Amino acid sequence: MNSGTDLMKKKSKSQTVEMKKKPSKTISDSEKCTVLREDCFRIMKEDGTVDSKVEPKIDKEVVLRMYHNMVLTRAFDERGMMLQRQGRIGFYVPSFGQEAIQTGTAAALLEKDWVFPSYREPGIFLYRGAGLYEMLCNLWGNRGDLSKGRQMPVHYSFPKIKMFSVSSPIATQLIQAVGAAMAAKISKTKEIAISYCGDGGTSENDFHTGLTFAGAYKAPTVFVVTNNQYAISVPLSKQTGAKRLVDKAVGYGMPGVSVDGNDALAVYTATKEAVDRARRGEGPSLIECVTFRMGPHSSSDDPTRYRDEKLYQAWTKRDPIVRLRNYLNSKKWWDEKKEKSLQEQIKAQIAEAVERAEKEPAPDPMDLFEDVYAELTPQLKKQKAELLHEVELRGKFENTSEAFPL
Amino acid sequence: MANLTLVQAVRDALMCEMTQDPRVVLMGEDVGVNGGVFRATEGLQKEFGEERVLDTPLNESGIIGMAMGMAVNGLRPVPEIQFMDFIYPAFDEIVSEVAKIRYRSGGGFTCPMVIRTPYGGGIRGGHYHSQSSEAYFIHTPGLKVVVPSNPYDAKGLLISSIRDEDPVMFLEPKRLYRSVKGEVPEESYTVEIGKASVVRPGKDVTVLCWGAMVPVCMKAAQLCEPRGADCEVIDLRSLVPLDEETIFESVKKTGRVVIVHEAPKTCGFGAELSALINEEAILYLEAPIVRVTGLDTPFPYTLEHIYMPDPERVALAVGKVKNF
Numbered sequence: 249m250n251s252g253t254d255l256m257k258k259k260s261k262s263q264t265v266e267m268k269k270k271p272s273k274t275i276s277d278s279e280k281c282t283v284l285r286e287d288c289f290r291i292m293k294e295d296g297t298v299d300s301k302v303e304p305k306i307d308k309e310v311v312l313r314m315y316h317n318m319v320l321t322r323a324f325d326e327r328g329m330m331l332q333r334q335g336r337i338g339f340y341v342p343s344f345g346q347e348a349i350q351t352g353t354a355a356a357l358l359e360k361d362w363v364f365p366s367y368r369e370p371g372i373f374l375y376r377g378a379g380l381y382e383m384l385c386n387l388w389g390n391r392g393d394l395s396k397g398r399q400m401p402v403h404y405s406f407p408k409i410k411m412f413s414v415s416s417p418i419a420t421q422l423i424q425a426v427g428a429a430m431a432a433k434i435s436k437t438k439e440i441a442i443s444y445c446g447d448g449g450t451s452e453n454d455f456h457t458g459l460t461f462a463g464a465y466k467a468p469t470v471f472v473v474t475n476n477q478y479a480i481s482v483p484l485s486k487q488t489g490a491k492r493l494v495d496k497a498v499g500y501g502m503p504g505v506s507v508d509g510n511d512a513l514a515v516y517t518a519t520k521e522a523v524d525r526a527r528r529g530e531g532p533s534l535i536e537c538v539t540f541r542m543g544p545h546s547s548s549d550d551p552t553r554y555r556d557e558k559l560y561q562a563w564t565k566r567d568p569i570v571r572l573r574n575y576l577n578s579k580k581w582w583d584e585k586k587e588k589s590l591q592e593q594i595k596a597q598i599a600e601a602v603e604r605a606e607k608e609p610a611p612d613p614m615d616l617f618e619d620v621y622a623e624l625t626p627q628l629k630k631q632k633a634e635l636l637h638e639v640e641l642r643g644k645f646e647n648t649s650e651a652f653p654l
Numbered sequence: 655m656a657n658l659t660l661v662q663a664v665r666d667a668l669m670c671e672m673t674q675d676p677r678v679v680l681m682g683e684d685v686g687v688n689g690g691v692f693r694a695t696e697g698l699q700k701e702f703g704e705e706r707v708l709d710t711p712l713n714e715s716g717i718i719g720m721a722m723g724m725a726v727n728g729l730r731p732v733p734e735i736q737f738m739d740f741i742y743p744a745f746d747e748i749v750s751e752v753a754k755i756r757y758r759s760g761g762g763f764t765c766p767m768v769i770r771t772p773y774g775g776g777i778r779g780g781h782y783h784s785q786s787s788e789a790y791f792i793h794t795p796g797l798k799v800v801v802p803s804n805p806y807d808a809k810g811l812l813i814s815s816i817r818d819e820d821p822v823m824f825l826e827p828k829r830l831y832r833s834v835k836g837e838v839p840e841e842s843y844t845v846e847i848g849k850a851s852v853v854r855p856g857k858d859v860t861v862l863c864w865g866a867m868v869p870v871c872m873k874a875a876q877l878c879e880p881r882g883a884d885c886e887v888i889d890l891r892s893l894v895p896l897d898e899e900t901i902f903e904s905v906k907k908t909g910r911v912v913i914v915h916e917a918p919k920t921c922g923f924g925a926e927l928s929a930l931i932n933e934e935a936i937l938y939l940e941a942p943i944v945r946v947t948g949l950d951t952p953f954p955y956t957l958e959h960i961y962m963p964d965p966e967r968v969a970l971a972v973g974k975v976k977n978f
Contacts, residue, residue, distance in 0.1 A: 362727065396760040407762040412726070415758075417750045423716050424751065427723020427731075434679065434705045435728065453743070457716040464711050619761040620795050622819035625848070625895035 287492070288538050289518055290508040294566055296574025304517045308581055313375075314355050314512055315576055316590065318347040318569050321371035323594045324380070325543070327602065328370075328387060328402075332547040336606065337387045339652050341402045343368045345510070345542030348568035349474050351375055352515025353535075356523050357442060362428045364412045364421035364443035367402050368474070372444075376409040380598060384605035392608040396615055400652070419449040422458025422471060429462070429469040429526070440468040440526040442519075448479025450493050459500040459534070466531035470522040473534065474509065476541035480654075481554040497534035509539030510568040513575070540566075548654055613639060658838045661831040663805035664694045664770070667812035668732065670842040672702050675730060678816060681708040682717055682734030682770075691736055692772060692831055714744035718769065722752050725765035730816060738773035738825065739782045745790070752821045753796030768815045772828035773801075774866045774916055775962050781953035786865075786917040791823045792893050792926070798822040799893040800847055803868035805836040807891060810845030818847060827866035834869065850897035852904070856886035859972050860904040862927055863914040864890040867963060871914055874968035881969070883976040893923060901927070902935050909940035910975045914963050919947040941978030944971045 292298050325342040332340040343350065350371030357363070357376075365372055373383060385392030387401040395405050395413070405413035412428075415421060425443035432439040449455055450473055462469050473493050477484050490496060497504025503525075507518045515537055522533035540563035544551045551560075576582035617624060617632045624632065658666060672678045680695055686709035689696030699707035710717050714735055721731035735741045741748070748769065756764045775784035792799050798820055802808035808826070815822040853868060854875050863871045868889045875885035886904050890897065905911055911931060913924040924945040931943060946963045954961050 364723075394760050394762055395758060398760065399758050403758070405759040405762050407759070413755060413759040413763055415751060417746055420719065420747060420751050423719030423747070424723035424726065426716075427720035427725075428727040429723070430708075430720060431724040431727035431729045434724075439727075441723070454715055454719065454747075457713050457719060460711050460713060461716045461720055465708075619757045619759075621756070621798070622764070626898060627895060 285492070285506065285538060288506045288508040289514050290511050291513040291517060292511045292571055292575055294571060296571045296578060298513070298575060298578075304513060306513065306516060308579075310355055311513075311572075311576065312581060314351045314516065315569075315572050315582070317351045317354070317371060317375045318512065318572060319590060320374055320594050321347045321350060322569060323591075323598055324370055324374065324383070327598050329543070329547060331387065331602070337401055339401045340387065340547040341367055341545070342543040343370055345563065345568065346474055346476060346539055347371055348512035348515050348572070349472070349509045349537040349539060352512045353442065353444075353472055353519045355516050356519035357440075360410070360437070360439045361523070362410045362412065362425065362432075362439060362441040364425035364428070364441060365414055366418075366421070366444045366446060366449065366474075367414050367416065368446070369444055370402065370404075373404050373406060373409075373411050376406075376411060378404065378406045378409060378411065380601035381605050382406070384601050385608055388605060388608065389611075390605070390608035391611055392605060393611075396619070397611040419445045419452035419454040419458070421445075422449075423454055423461060425469055426458055426461045426465070426467045429467040430465060433465075433468055438527055440470065440523055442470040442472060442523070444472045444474060446479060447473065447475040447477065447484050447487055447493060448482065449473070450496060451487055459496070459502070459532070462532035463500040463502050466529070468526040468529065469532045470519065470526055471532065471534045472519070473536045475536050475538050476509075477539075477559075478541050478545070478551075478555070480545045480549065481551075483554075492536065494534060494536040500534075502532045502534055504534035504536065506536045506538055509537030510566045510571060512568060512572045539568075546654065548652055655837045656840055657835055658805045659832045659835050660802070660805045660808050660826070661692055661694050663809040663836075663838050664812060664826060665696060665698070666838060667809040667816075668695060668698060669701070670809075671813055671816045672698065672706065674842065675816075677728065677730040678732060679706045679708065679724065679729050680732050680734065681710050681721060683710055683712055683736050685709060685734050690734060692828065694734070694770070694826075714740055714742075715747050718744040718747040718752060721767050721769075722747065722755070722765045725767045726755070726763055730766060732768045732770060732816060735769060735771040737779075737783050738771045738787055739785045741771060741787070748791070748797070749794050753794045756820070757796060764819060765821055766819050768812070768818075768822045768824050770812075770824045770826060772831070773825045774827050774829055775953055775958050776829040776866065778955070778958070780955040784953045784958065786915065786948070788823075788825060788893060789917060789921060789923050792923055796821065797894065798847060799825065801825045801827065801865040801891065801893060803827060803830065803865050803889050803891070804834055805838050807845050807851070809838050810843050811847065811891065813842060814844040814847050817844070822847070825865065829866045830869070845891070848892045848895040848897055850900040851889045851891055852886060852900065853889045854885060854887040856884040856908070858884040858908055859886070859910040859912060859975055860901075860908045861885050861887045861912045861914060861968065861972065862890060862901065863887065864893065865916075867914045867916060870963060870965055871968055873965035874972060877965055877969040878972045881973060883972050885972060898930065898934070901931070905931055905935045906938045909938050910978075911939070911943045912946060912968065912971045912975055913943065914946045914968055916948050916962055918950045919945060920950050922947050941975045944975050946971045
């Protein structure tokens with residue numbers, strides 16, 4: 249594959265040129281950034297074929313692992329939604345259609361690198377080795393949950409694989425990633441930090457904050473914006489006056505590139521280049537991955553209330569998993585037999601993990617008081633004793649919580 | 655022993671900790687070359703380099719968020735917010751992120767850091783350079799809130815805060831930065847977080863205060879003595895965790911309480927202290943608890959000396975409680 253910063257440089261140069269022109273045909277007003285733009289970096293055509301001149305040299309094992317992870321992510325999301333519909337868990341956030349972005353970026357990282365994800369990135373956790381059982385325990389918020397049932401479903405936290413705890417406030421993690429990257433720079437560990445937000449996230453104060461600091465310090469970090477066209481119900485055209493989110497990179501003094509977010513090879517290639525730049529000490533980059541949110545915002549959301557159905561239908565033909573599978577088939581790295589076996593294997597793995605996770609009991613009430621501080625304060629000790637007394641007195645607590653509305 | 659001002663003691667603590675622990679890094683607006691607008695970090699960038707004393711872009715959310723990421727990745731950051739009045743852009747990072755990370759990750763991630771910020775009035779600063787907004791942070795589980803009132807405590811408490819495993823809001827009474835001096839050991843030492851200090855023992859009325867209100871209450875105690883009231887002045891020093899034991903012990907002895915703070919009255923920390931005393935020691939009370947606080951108005955400019963509690967106002971309250 250290409251090494252060096254050619255892609256970014258070329259792209260940012262062409263973007264600068266384009267910015268001076270009238271709106272180019274790639275982003276005509278009728279399209280309003282809601283369909284795939286021609287300015288996006290792409291390696292695979294929609295049928296999975298690749299021009300051999302631009303085909304990156306990625307190890308077969310890496311591509312196969314990416315494919316495996318994308319299929320796993322899709323299956324995990326489907327199961328998560330099903331569990332919610334069956335009333336077995338309270339809430340779920342699927343990432344349908346965004347599997348290539350999660351997997352392509354994750355594959356470009358080293359184990360020692362830090363990831364500060366948003367809440368729609370189960371595929372990064374899976375790629376880096378988070379256990380299905382632990383992730384499922386998070387959906388139940390039970391005793392097997394690493395977060396001890398203190399966060400809503402999909403707010404995973406896996407310190408051992410350097411997957412930072414997911415927060416609900418939007419884009420707060422970007423500046424934290426800059427901090428982790430700066431600590432790495434100061435400690436000379438050669439780690440980089442990558443952080444994620446959506447198109448809506450680019451409107452948040454902390455998007456500006458994160459990119460400002462990263463640019464000022466040349467922090468070894470990469471920002472990935474998953475432009476899936478909607479922030480819950482609000483389309484990109486109402487989110488910002490910017491035609492392309494990648495243009496924001498210019499203002500923060502960093503290179504940026506727009507990528508076809510449904511092209512796993514393009515996402516991987518662009519991320520690898522940005523990660524390598526960061527690791528060489530050449531500073532941050534912004535990657536805009538253009539895609540479409542194929543599912544609801546969450547299990548509580550009904551996208552048919554606001555989604556442009558024609559666009560949605562158009563994007564169903566751009567499934568990132570199908571595209572990569574076609575590529576694998578064309579390379580003779582894959583066939584129907586392998587596909588069937590992978591599907592069965594994943595189904596069985598998830599089923600086994602679901603069965604185990606669902607059996608875990610709820611956290612102990614006394615655990616409510618742990619981890620507020622390293623040690624219980626006198627005030628918490630007192631409240632703990634009071635609750636313990638109440639538990640002994642009344643025994644049961646009825647849970648009358650309503651369904652989550654967002 | 656050196657005779658230092660409070661701000662010099664702060665700098666001394668930073669110097670000590672940066673020398674003995676390479677993980678300690680400072681960041682904030684103007685903290686580097688300029689040494690901080692109050693000079694709390696004077697000369698430290700020259701001593702430890704630009705990587706350990708970072709001048710930041712003008713963005714409080716960024717200062718705190720970056721410090722949090724650094725702490726998560728093994729450093730011990732001590733970010734400075736130039737005035738507490740400017741901390742609000744960072745409120746989300748402090749309250750949603752810094753304060754909750756240990757809990758929300760089940761103890762998997764922690765961010766030990768000290769957020770230093772000058773607070774309080776009496777420096778002709780108007781409402782954007784004078785507020786005491788400790789209550790917002792006391793109300794947030796996961797944060798410790800520490801307020802020194804003299805140079806010795808400032809150094810010892812700041813060193814304790816930097817060594818603490820949890821995030822600490824370290825509120826520096828800027829009115830006292832240069833107006834008080836005291837003996838401060840040159841070596842490193844700690845003052846335990848969570849322990850109040852009885853700065854003036856007395857038998858008649860318990861006066862609870864912290865930070866810049868401590869010298870005000872001490873002067874009030876002097877005024878009260880000839881008027882027949884012997885005040886026990888308690889400098890809380892640590893608002894979270896709170897040393898309830900010292901408070902209740904004093905209240906049970908005197909049966910009369912005056913609580914003094916600069917912040918507005920409604921939902922100020924005085925309300926919490928009053929509620930606690932009512933819950934734990936109401937049968938010992940000889941008179942209703944009286945609060946002497948800032949007004950429920952924005953902090954004013956010209957009339958700040960009328961807005962803020964002063965020794966006479968505290969003394970009047972003591973008299974009221976004593977003669978109930």
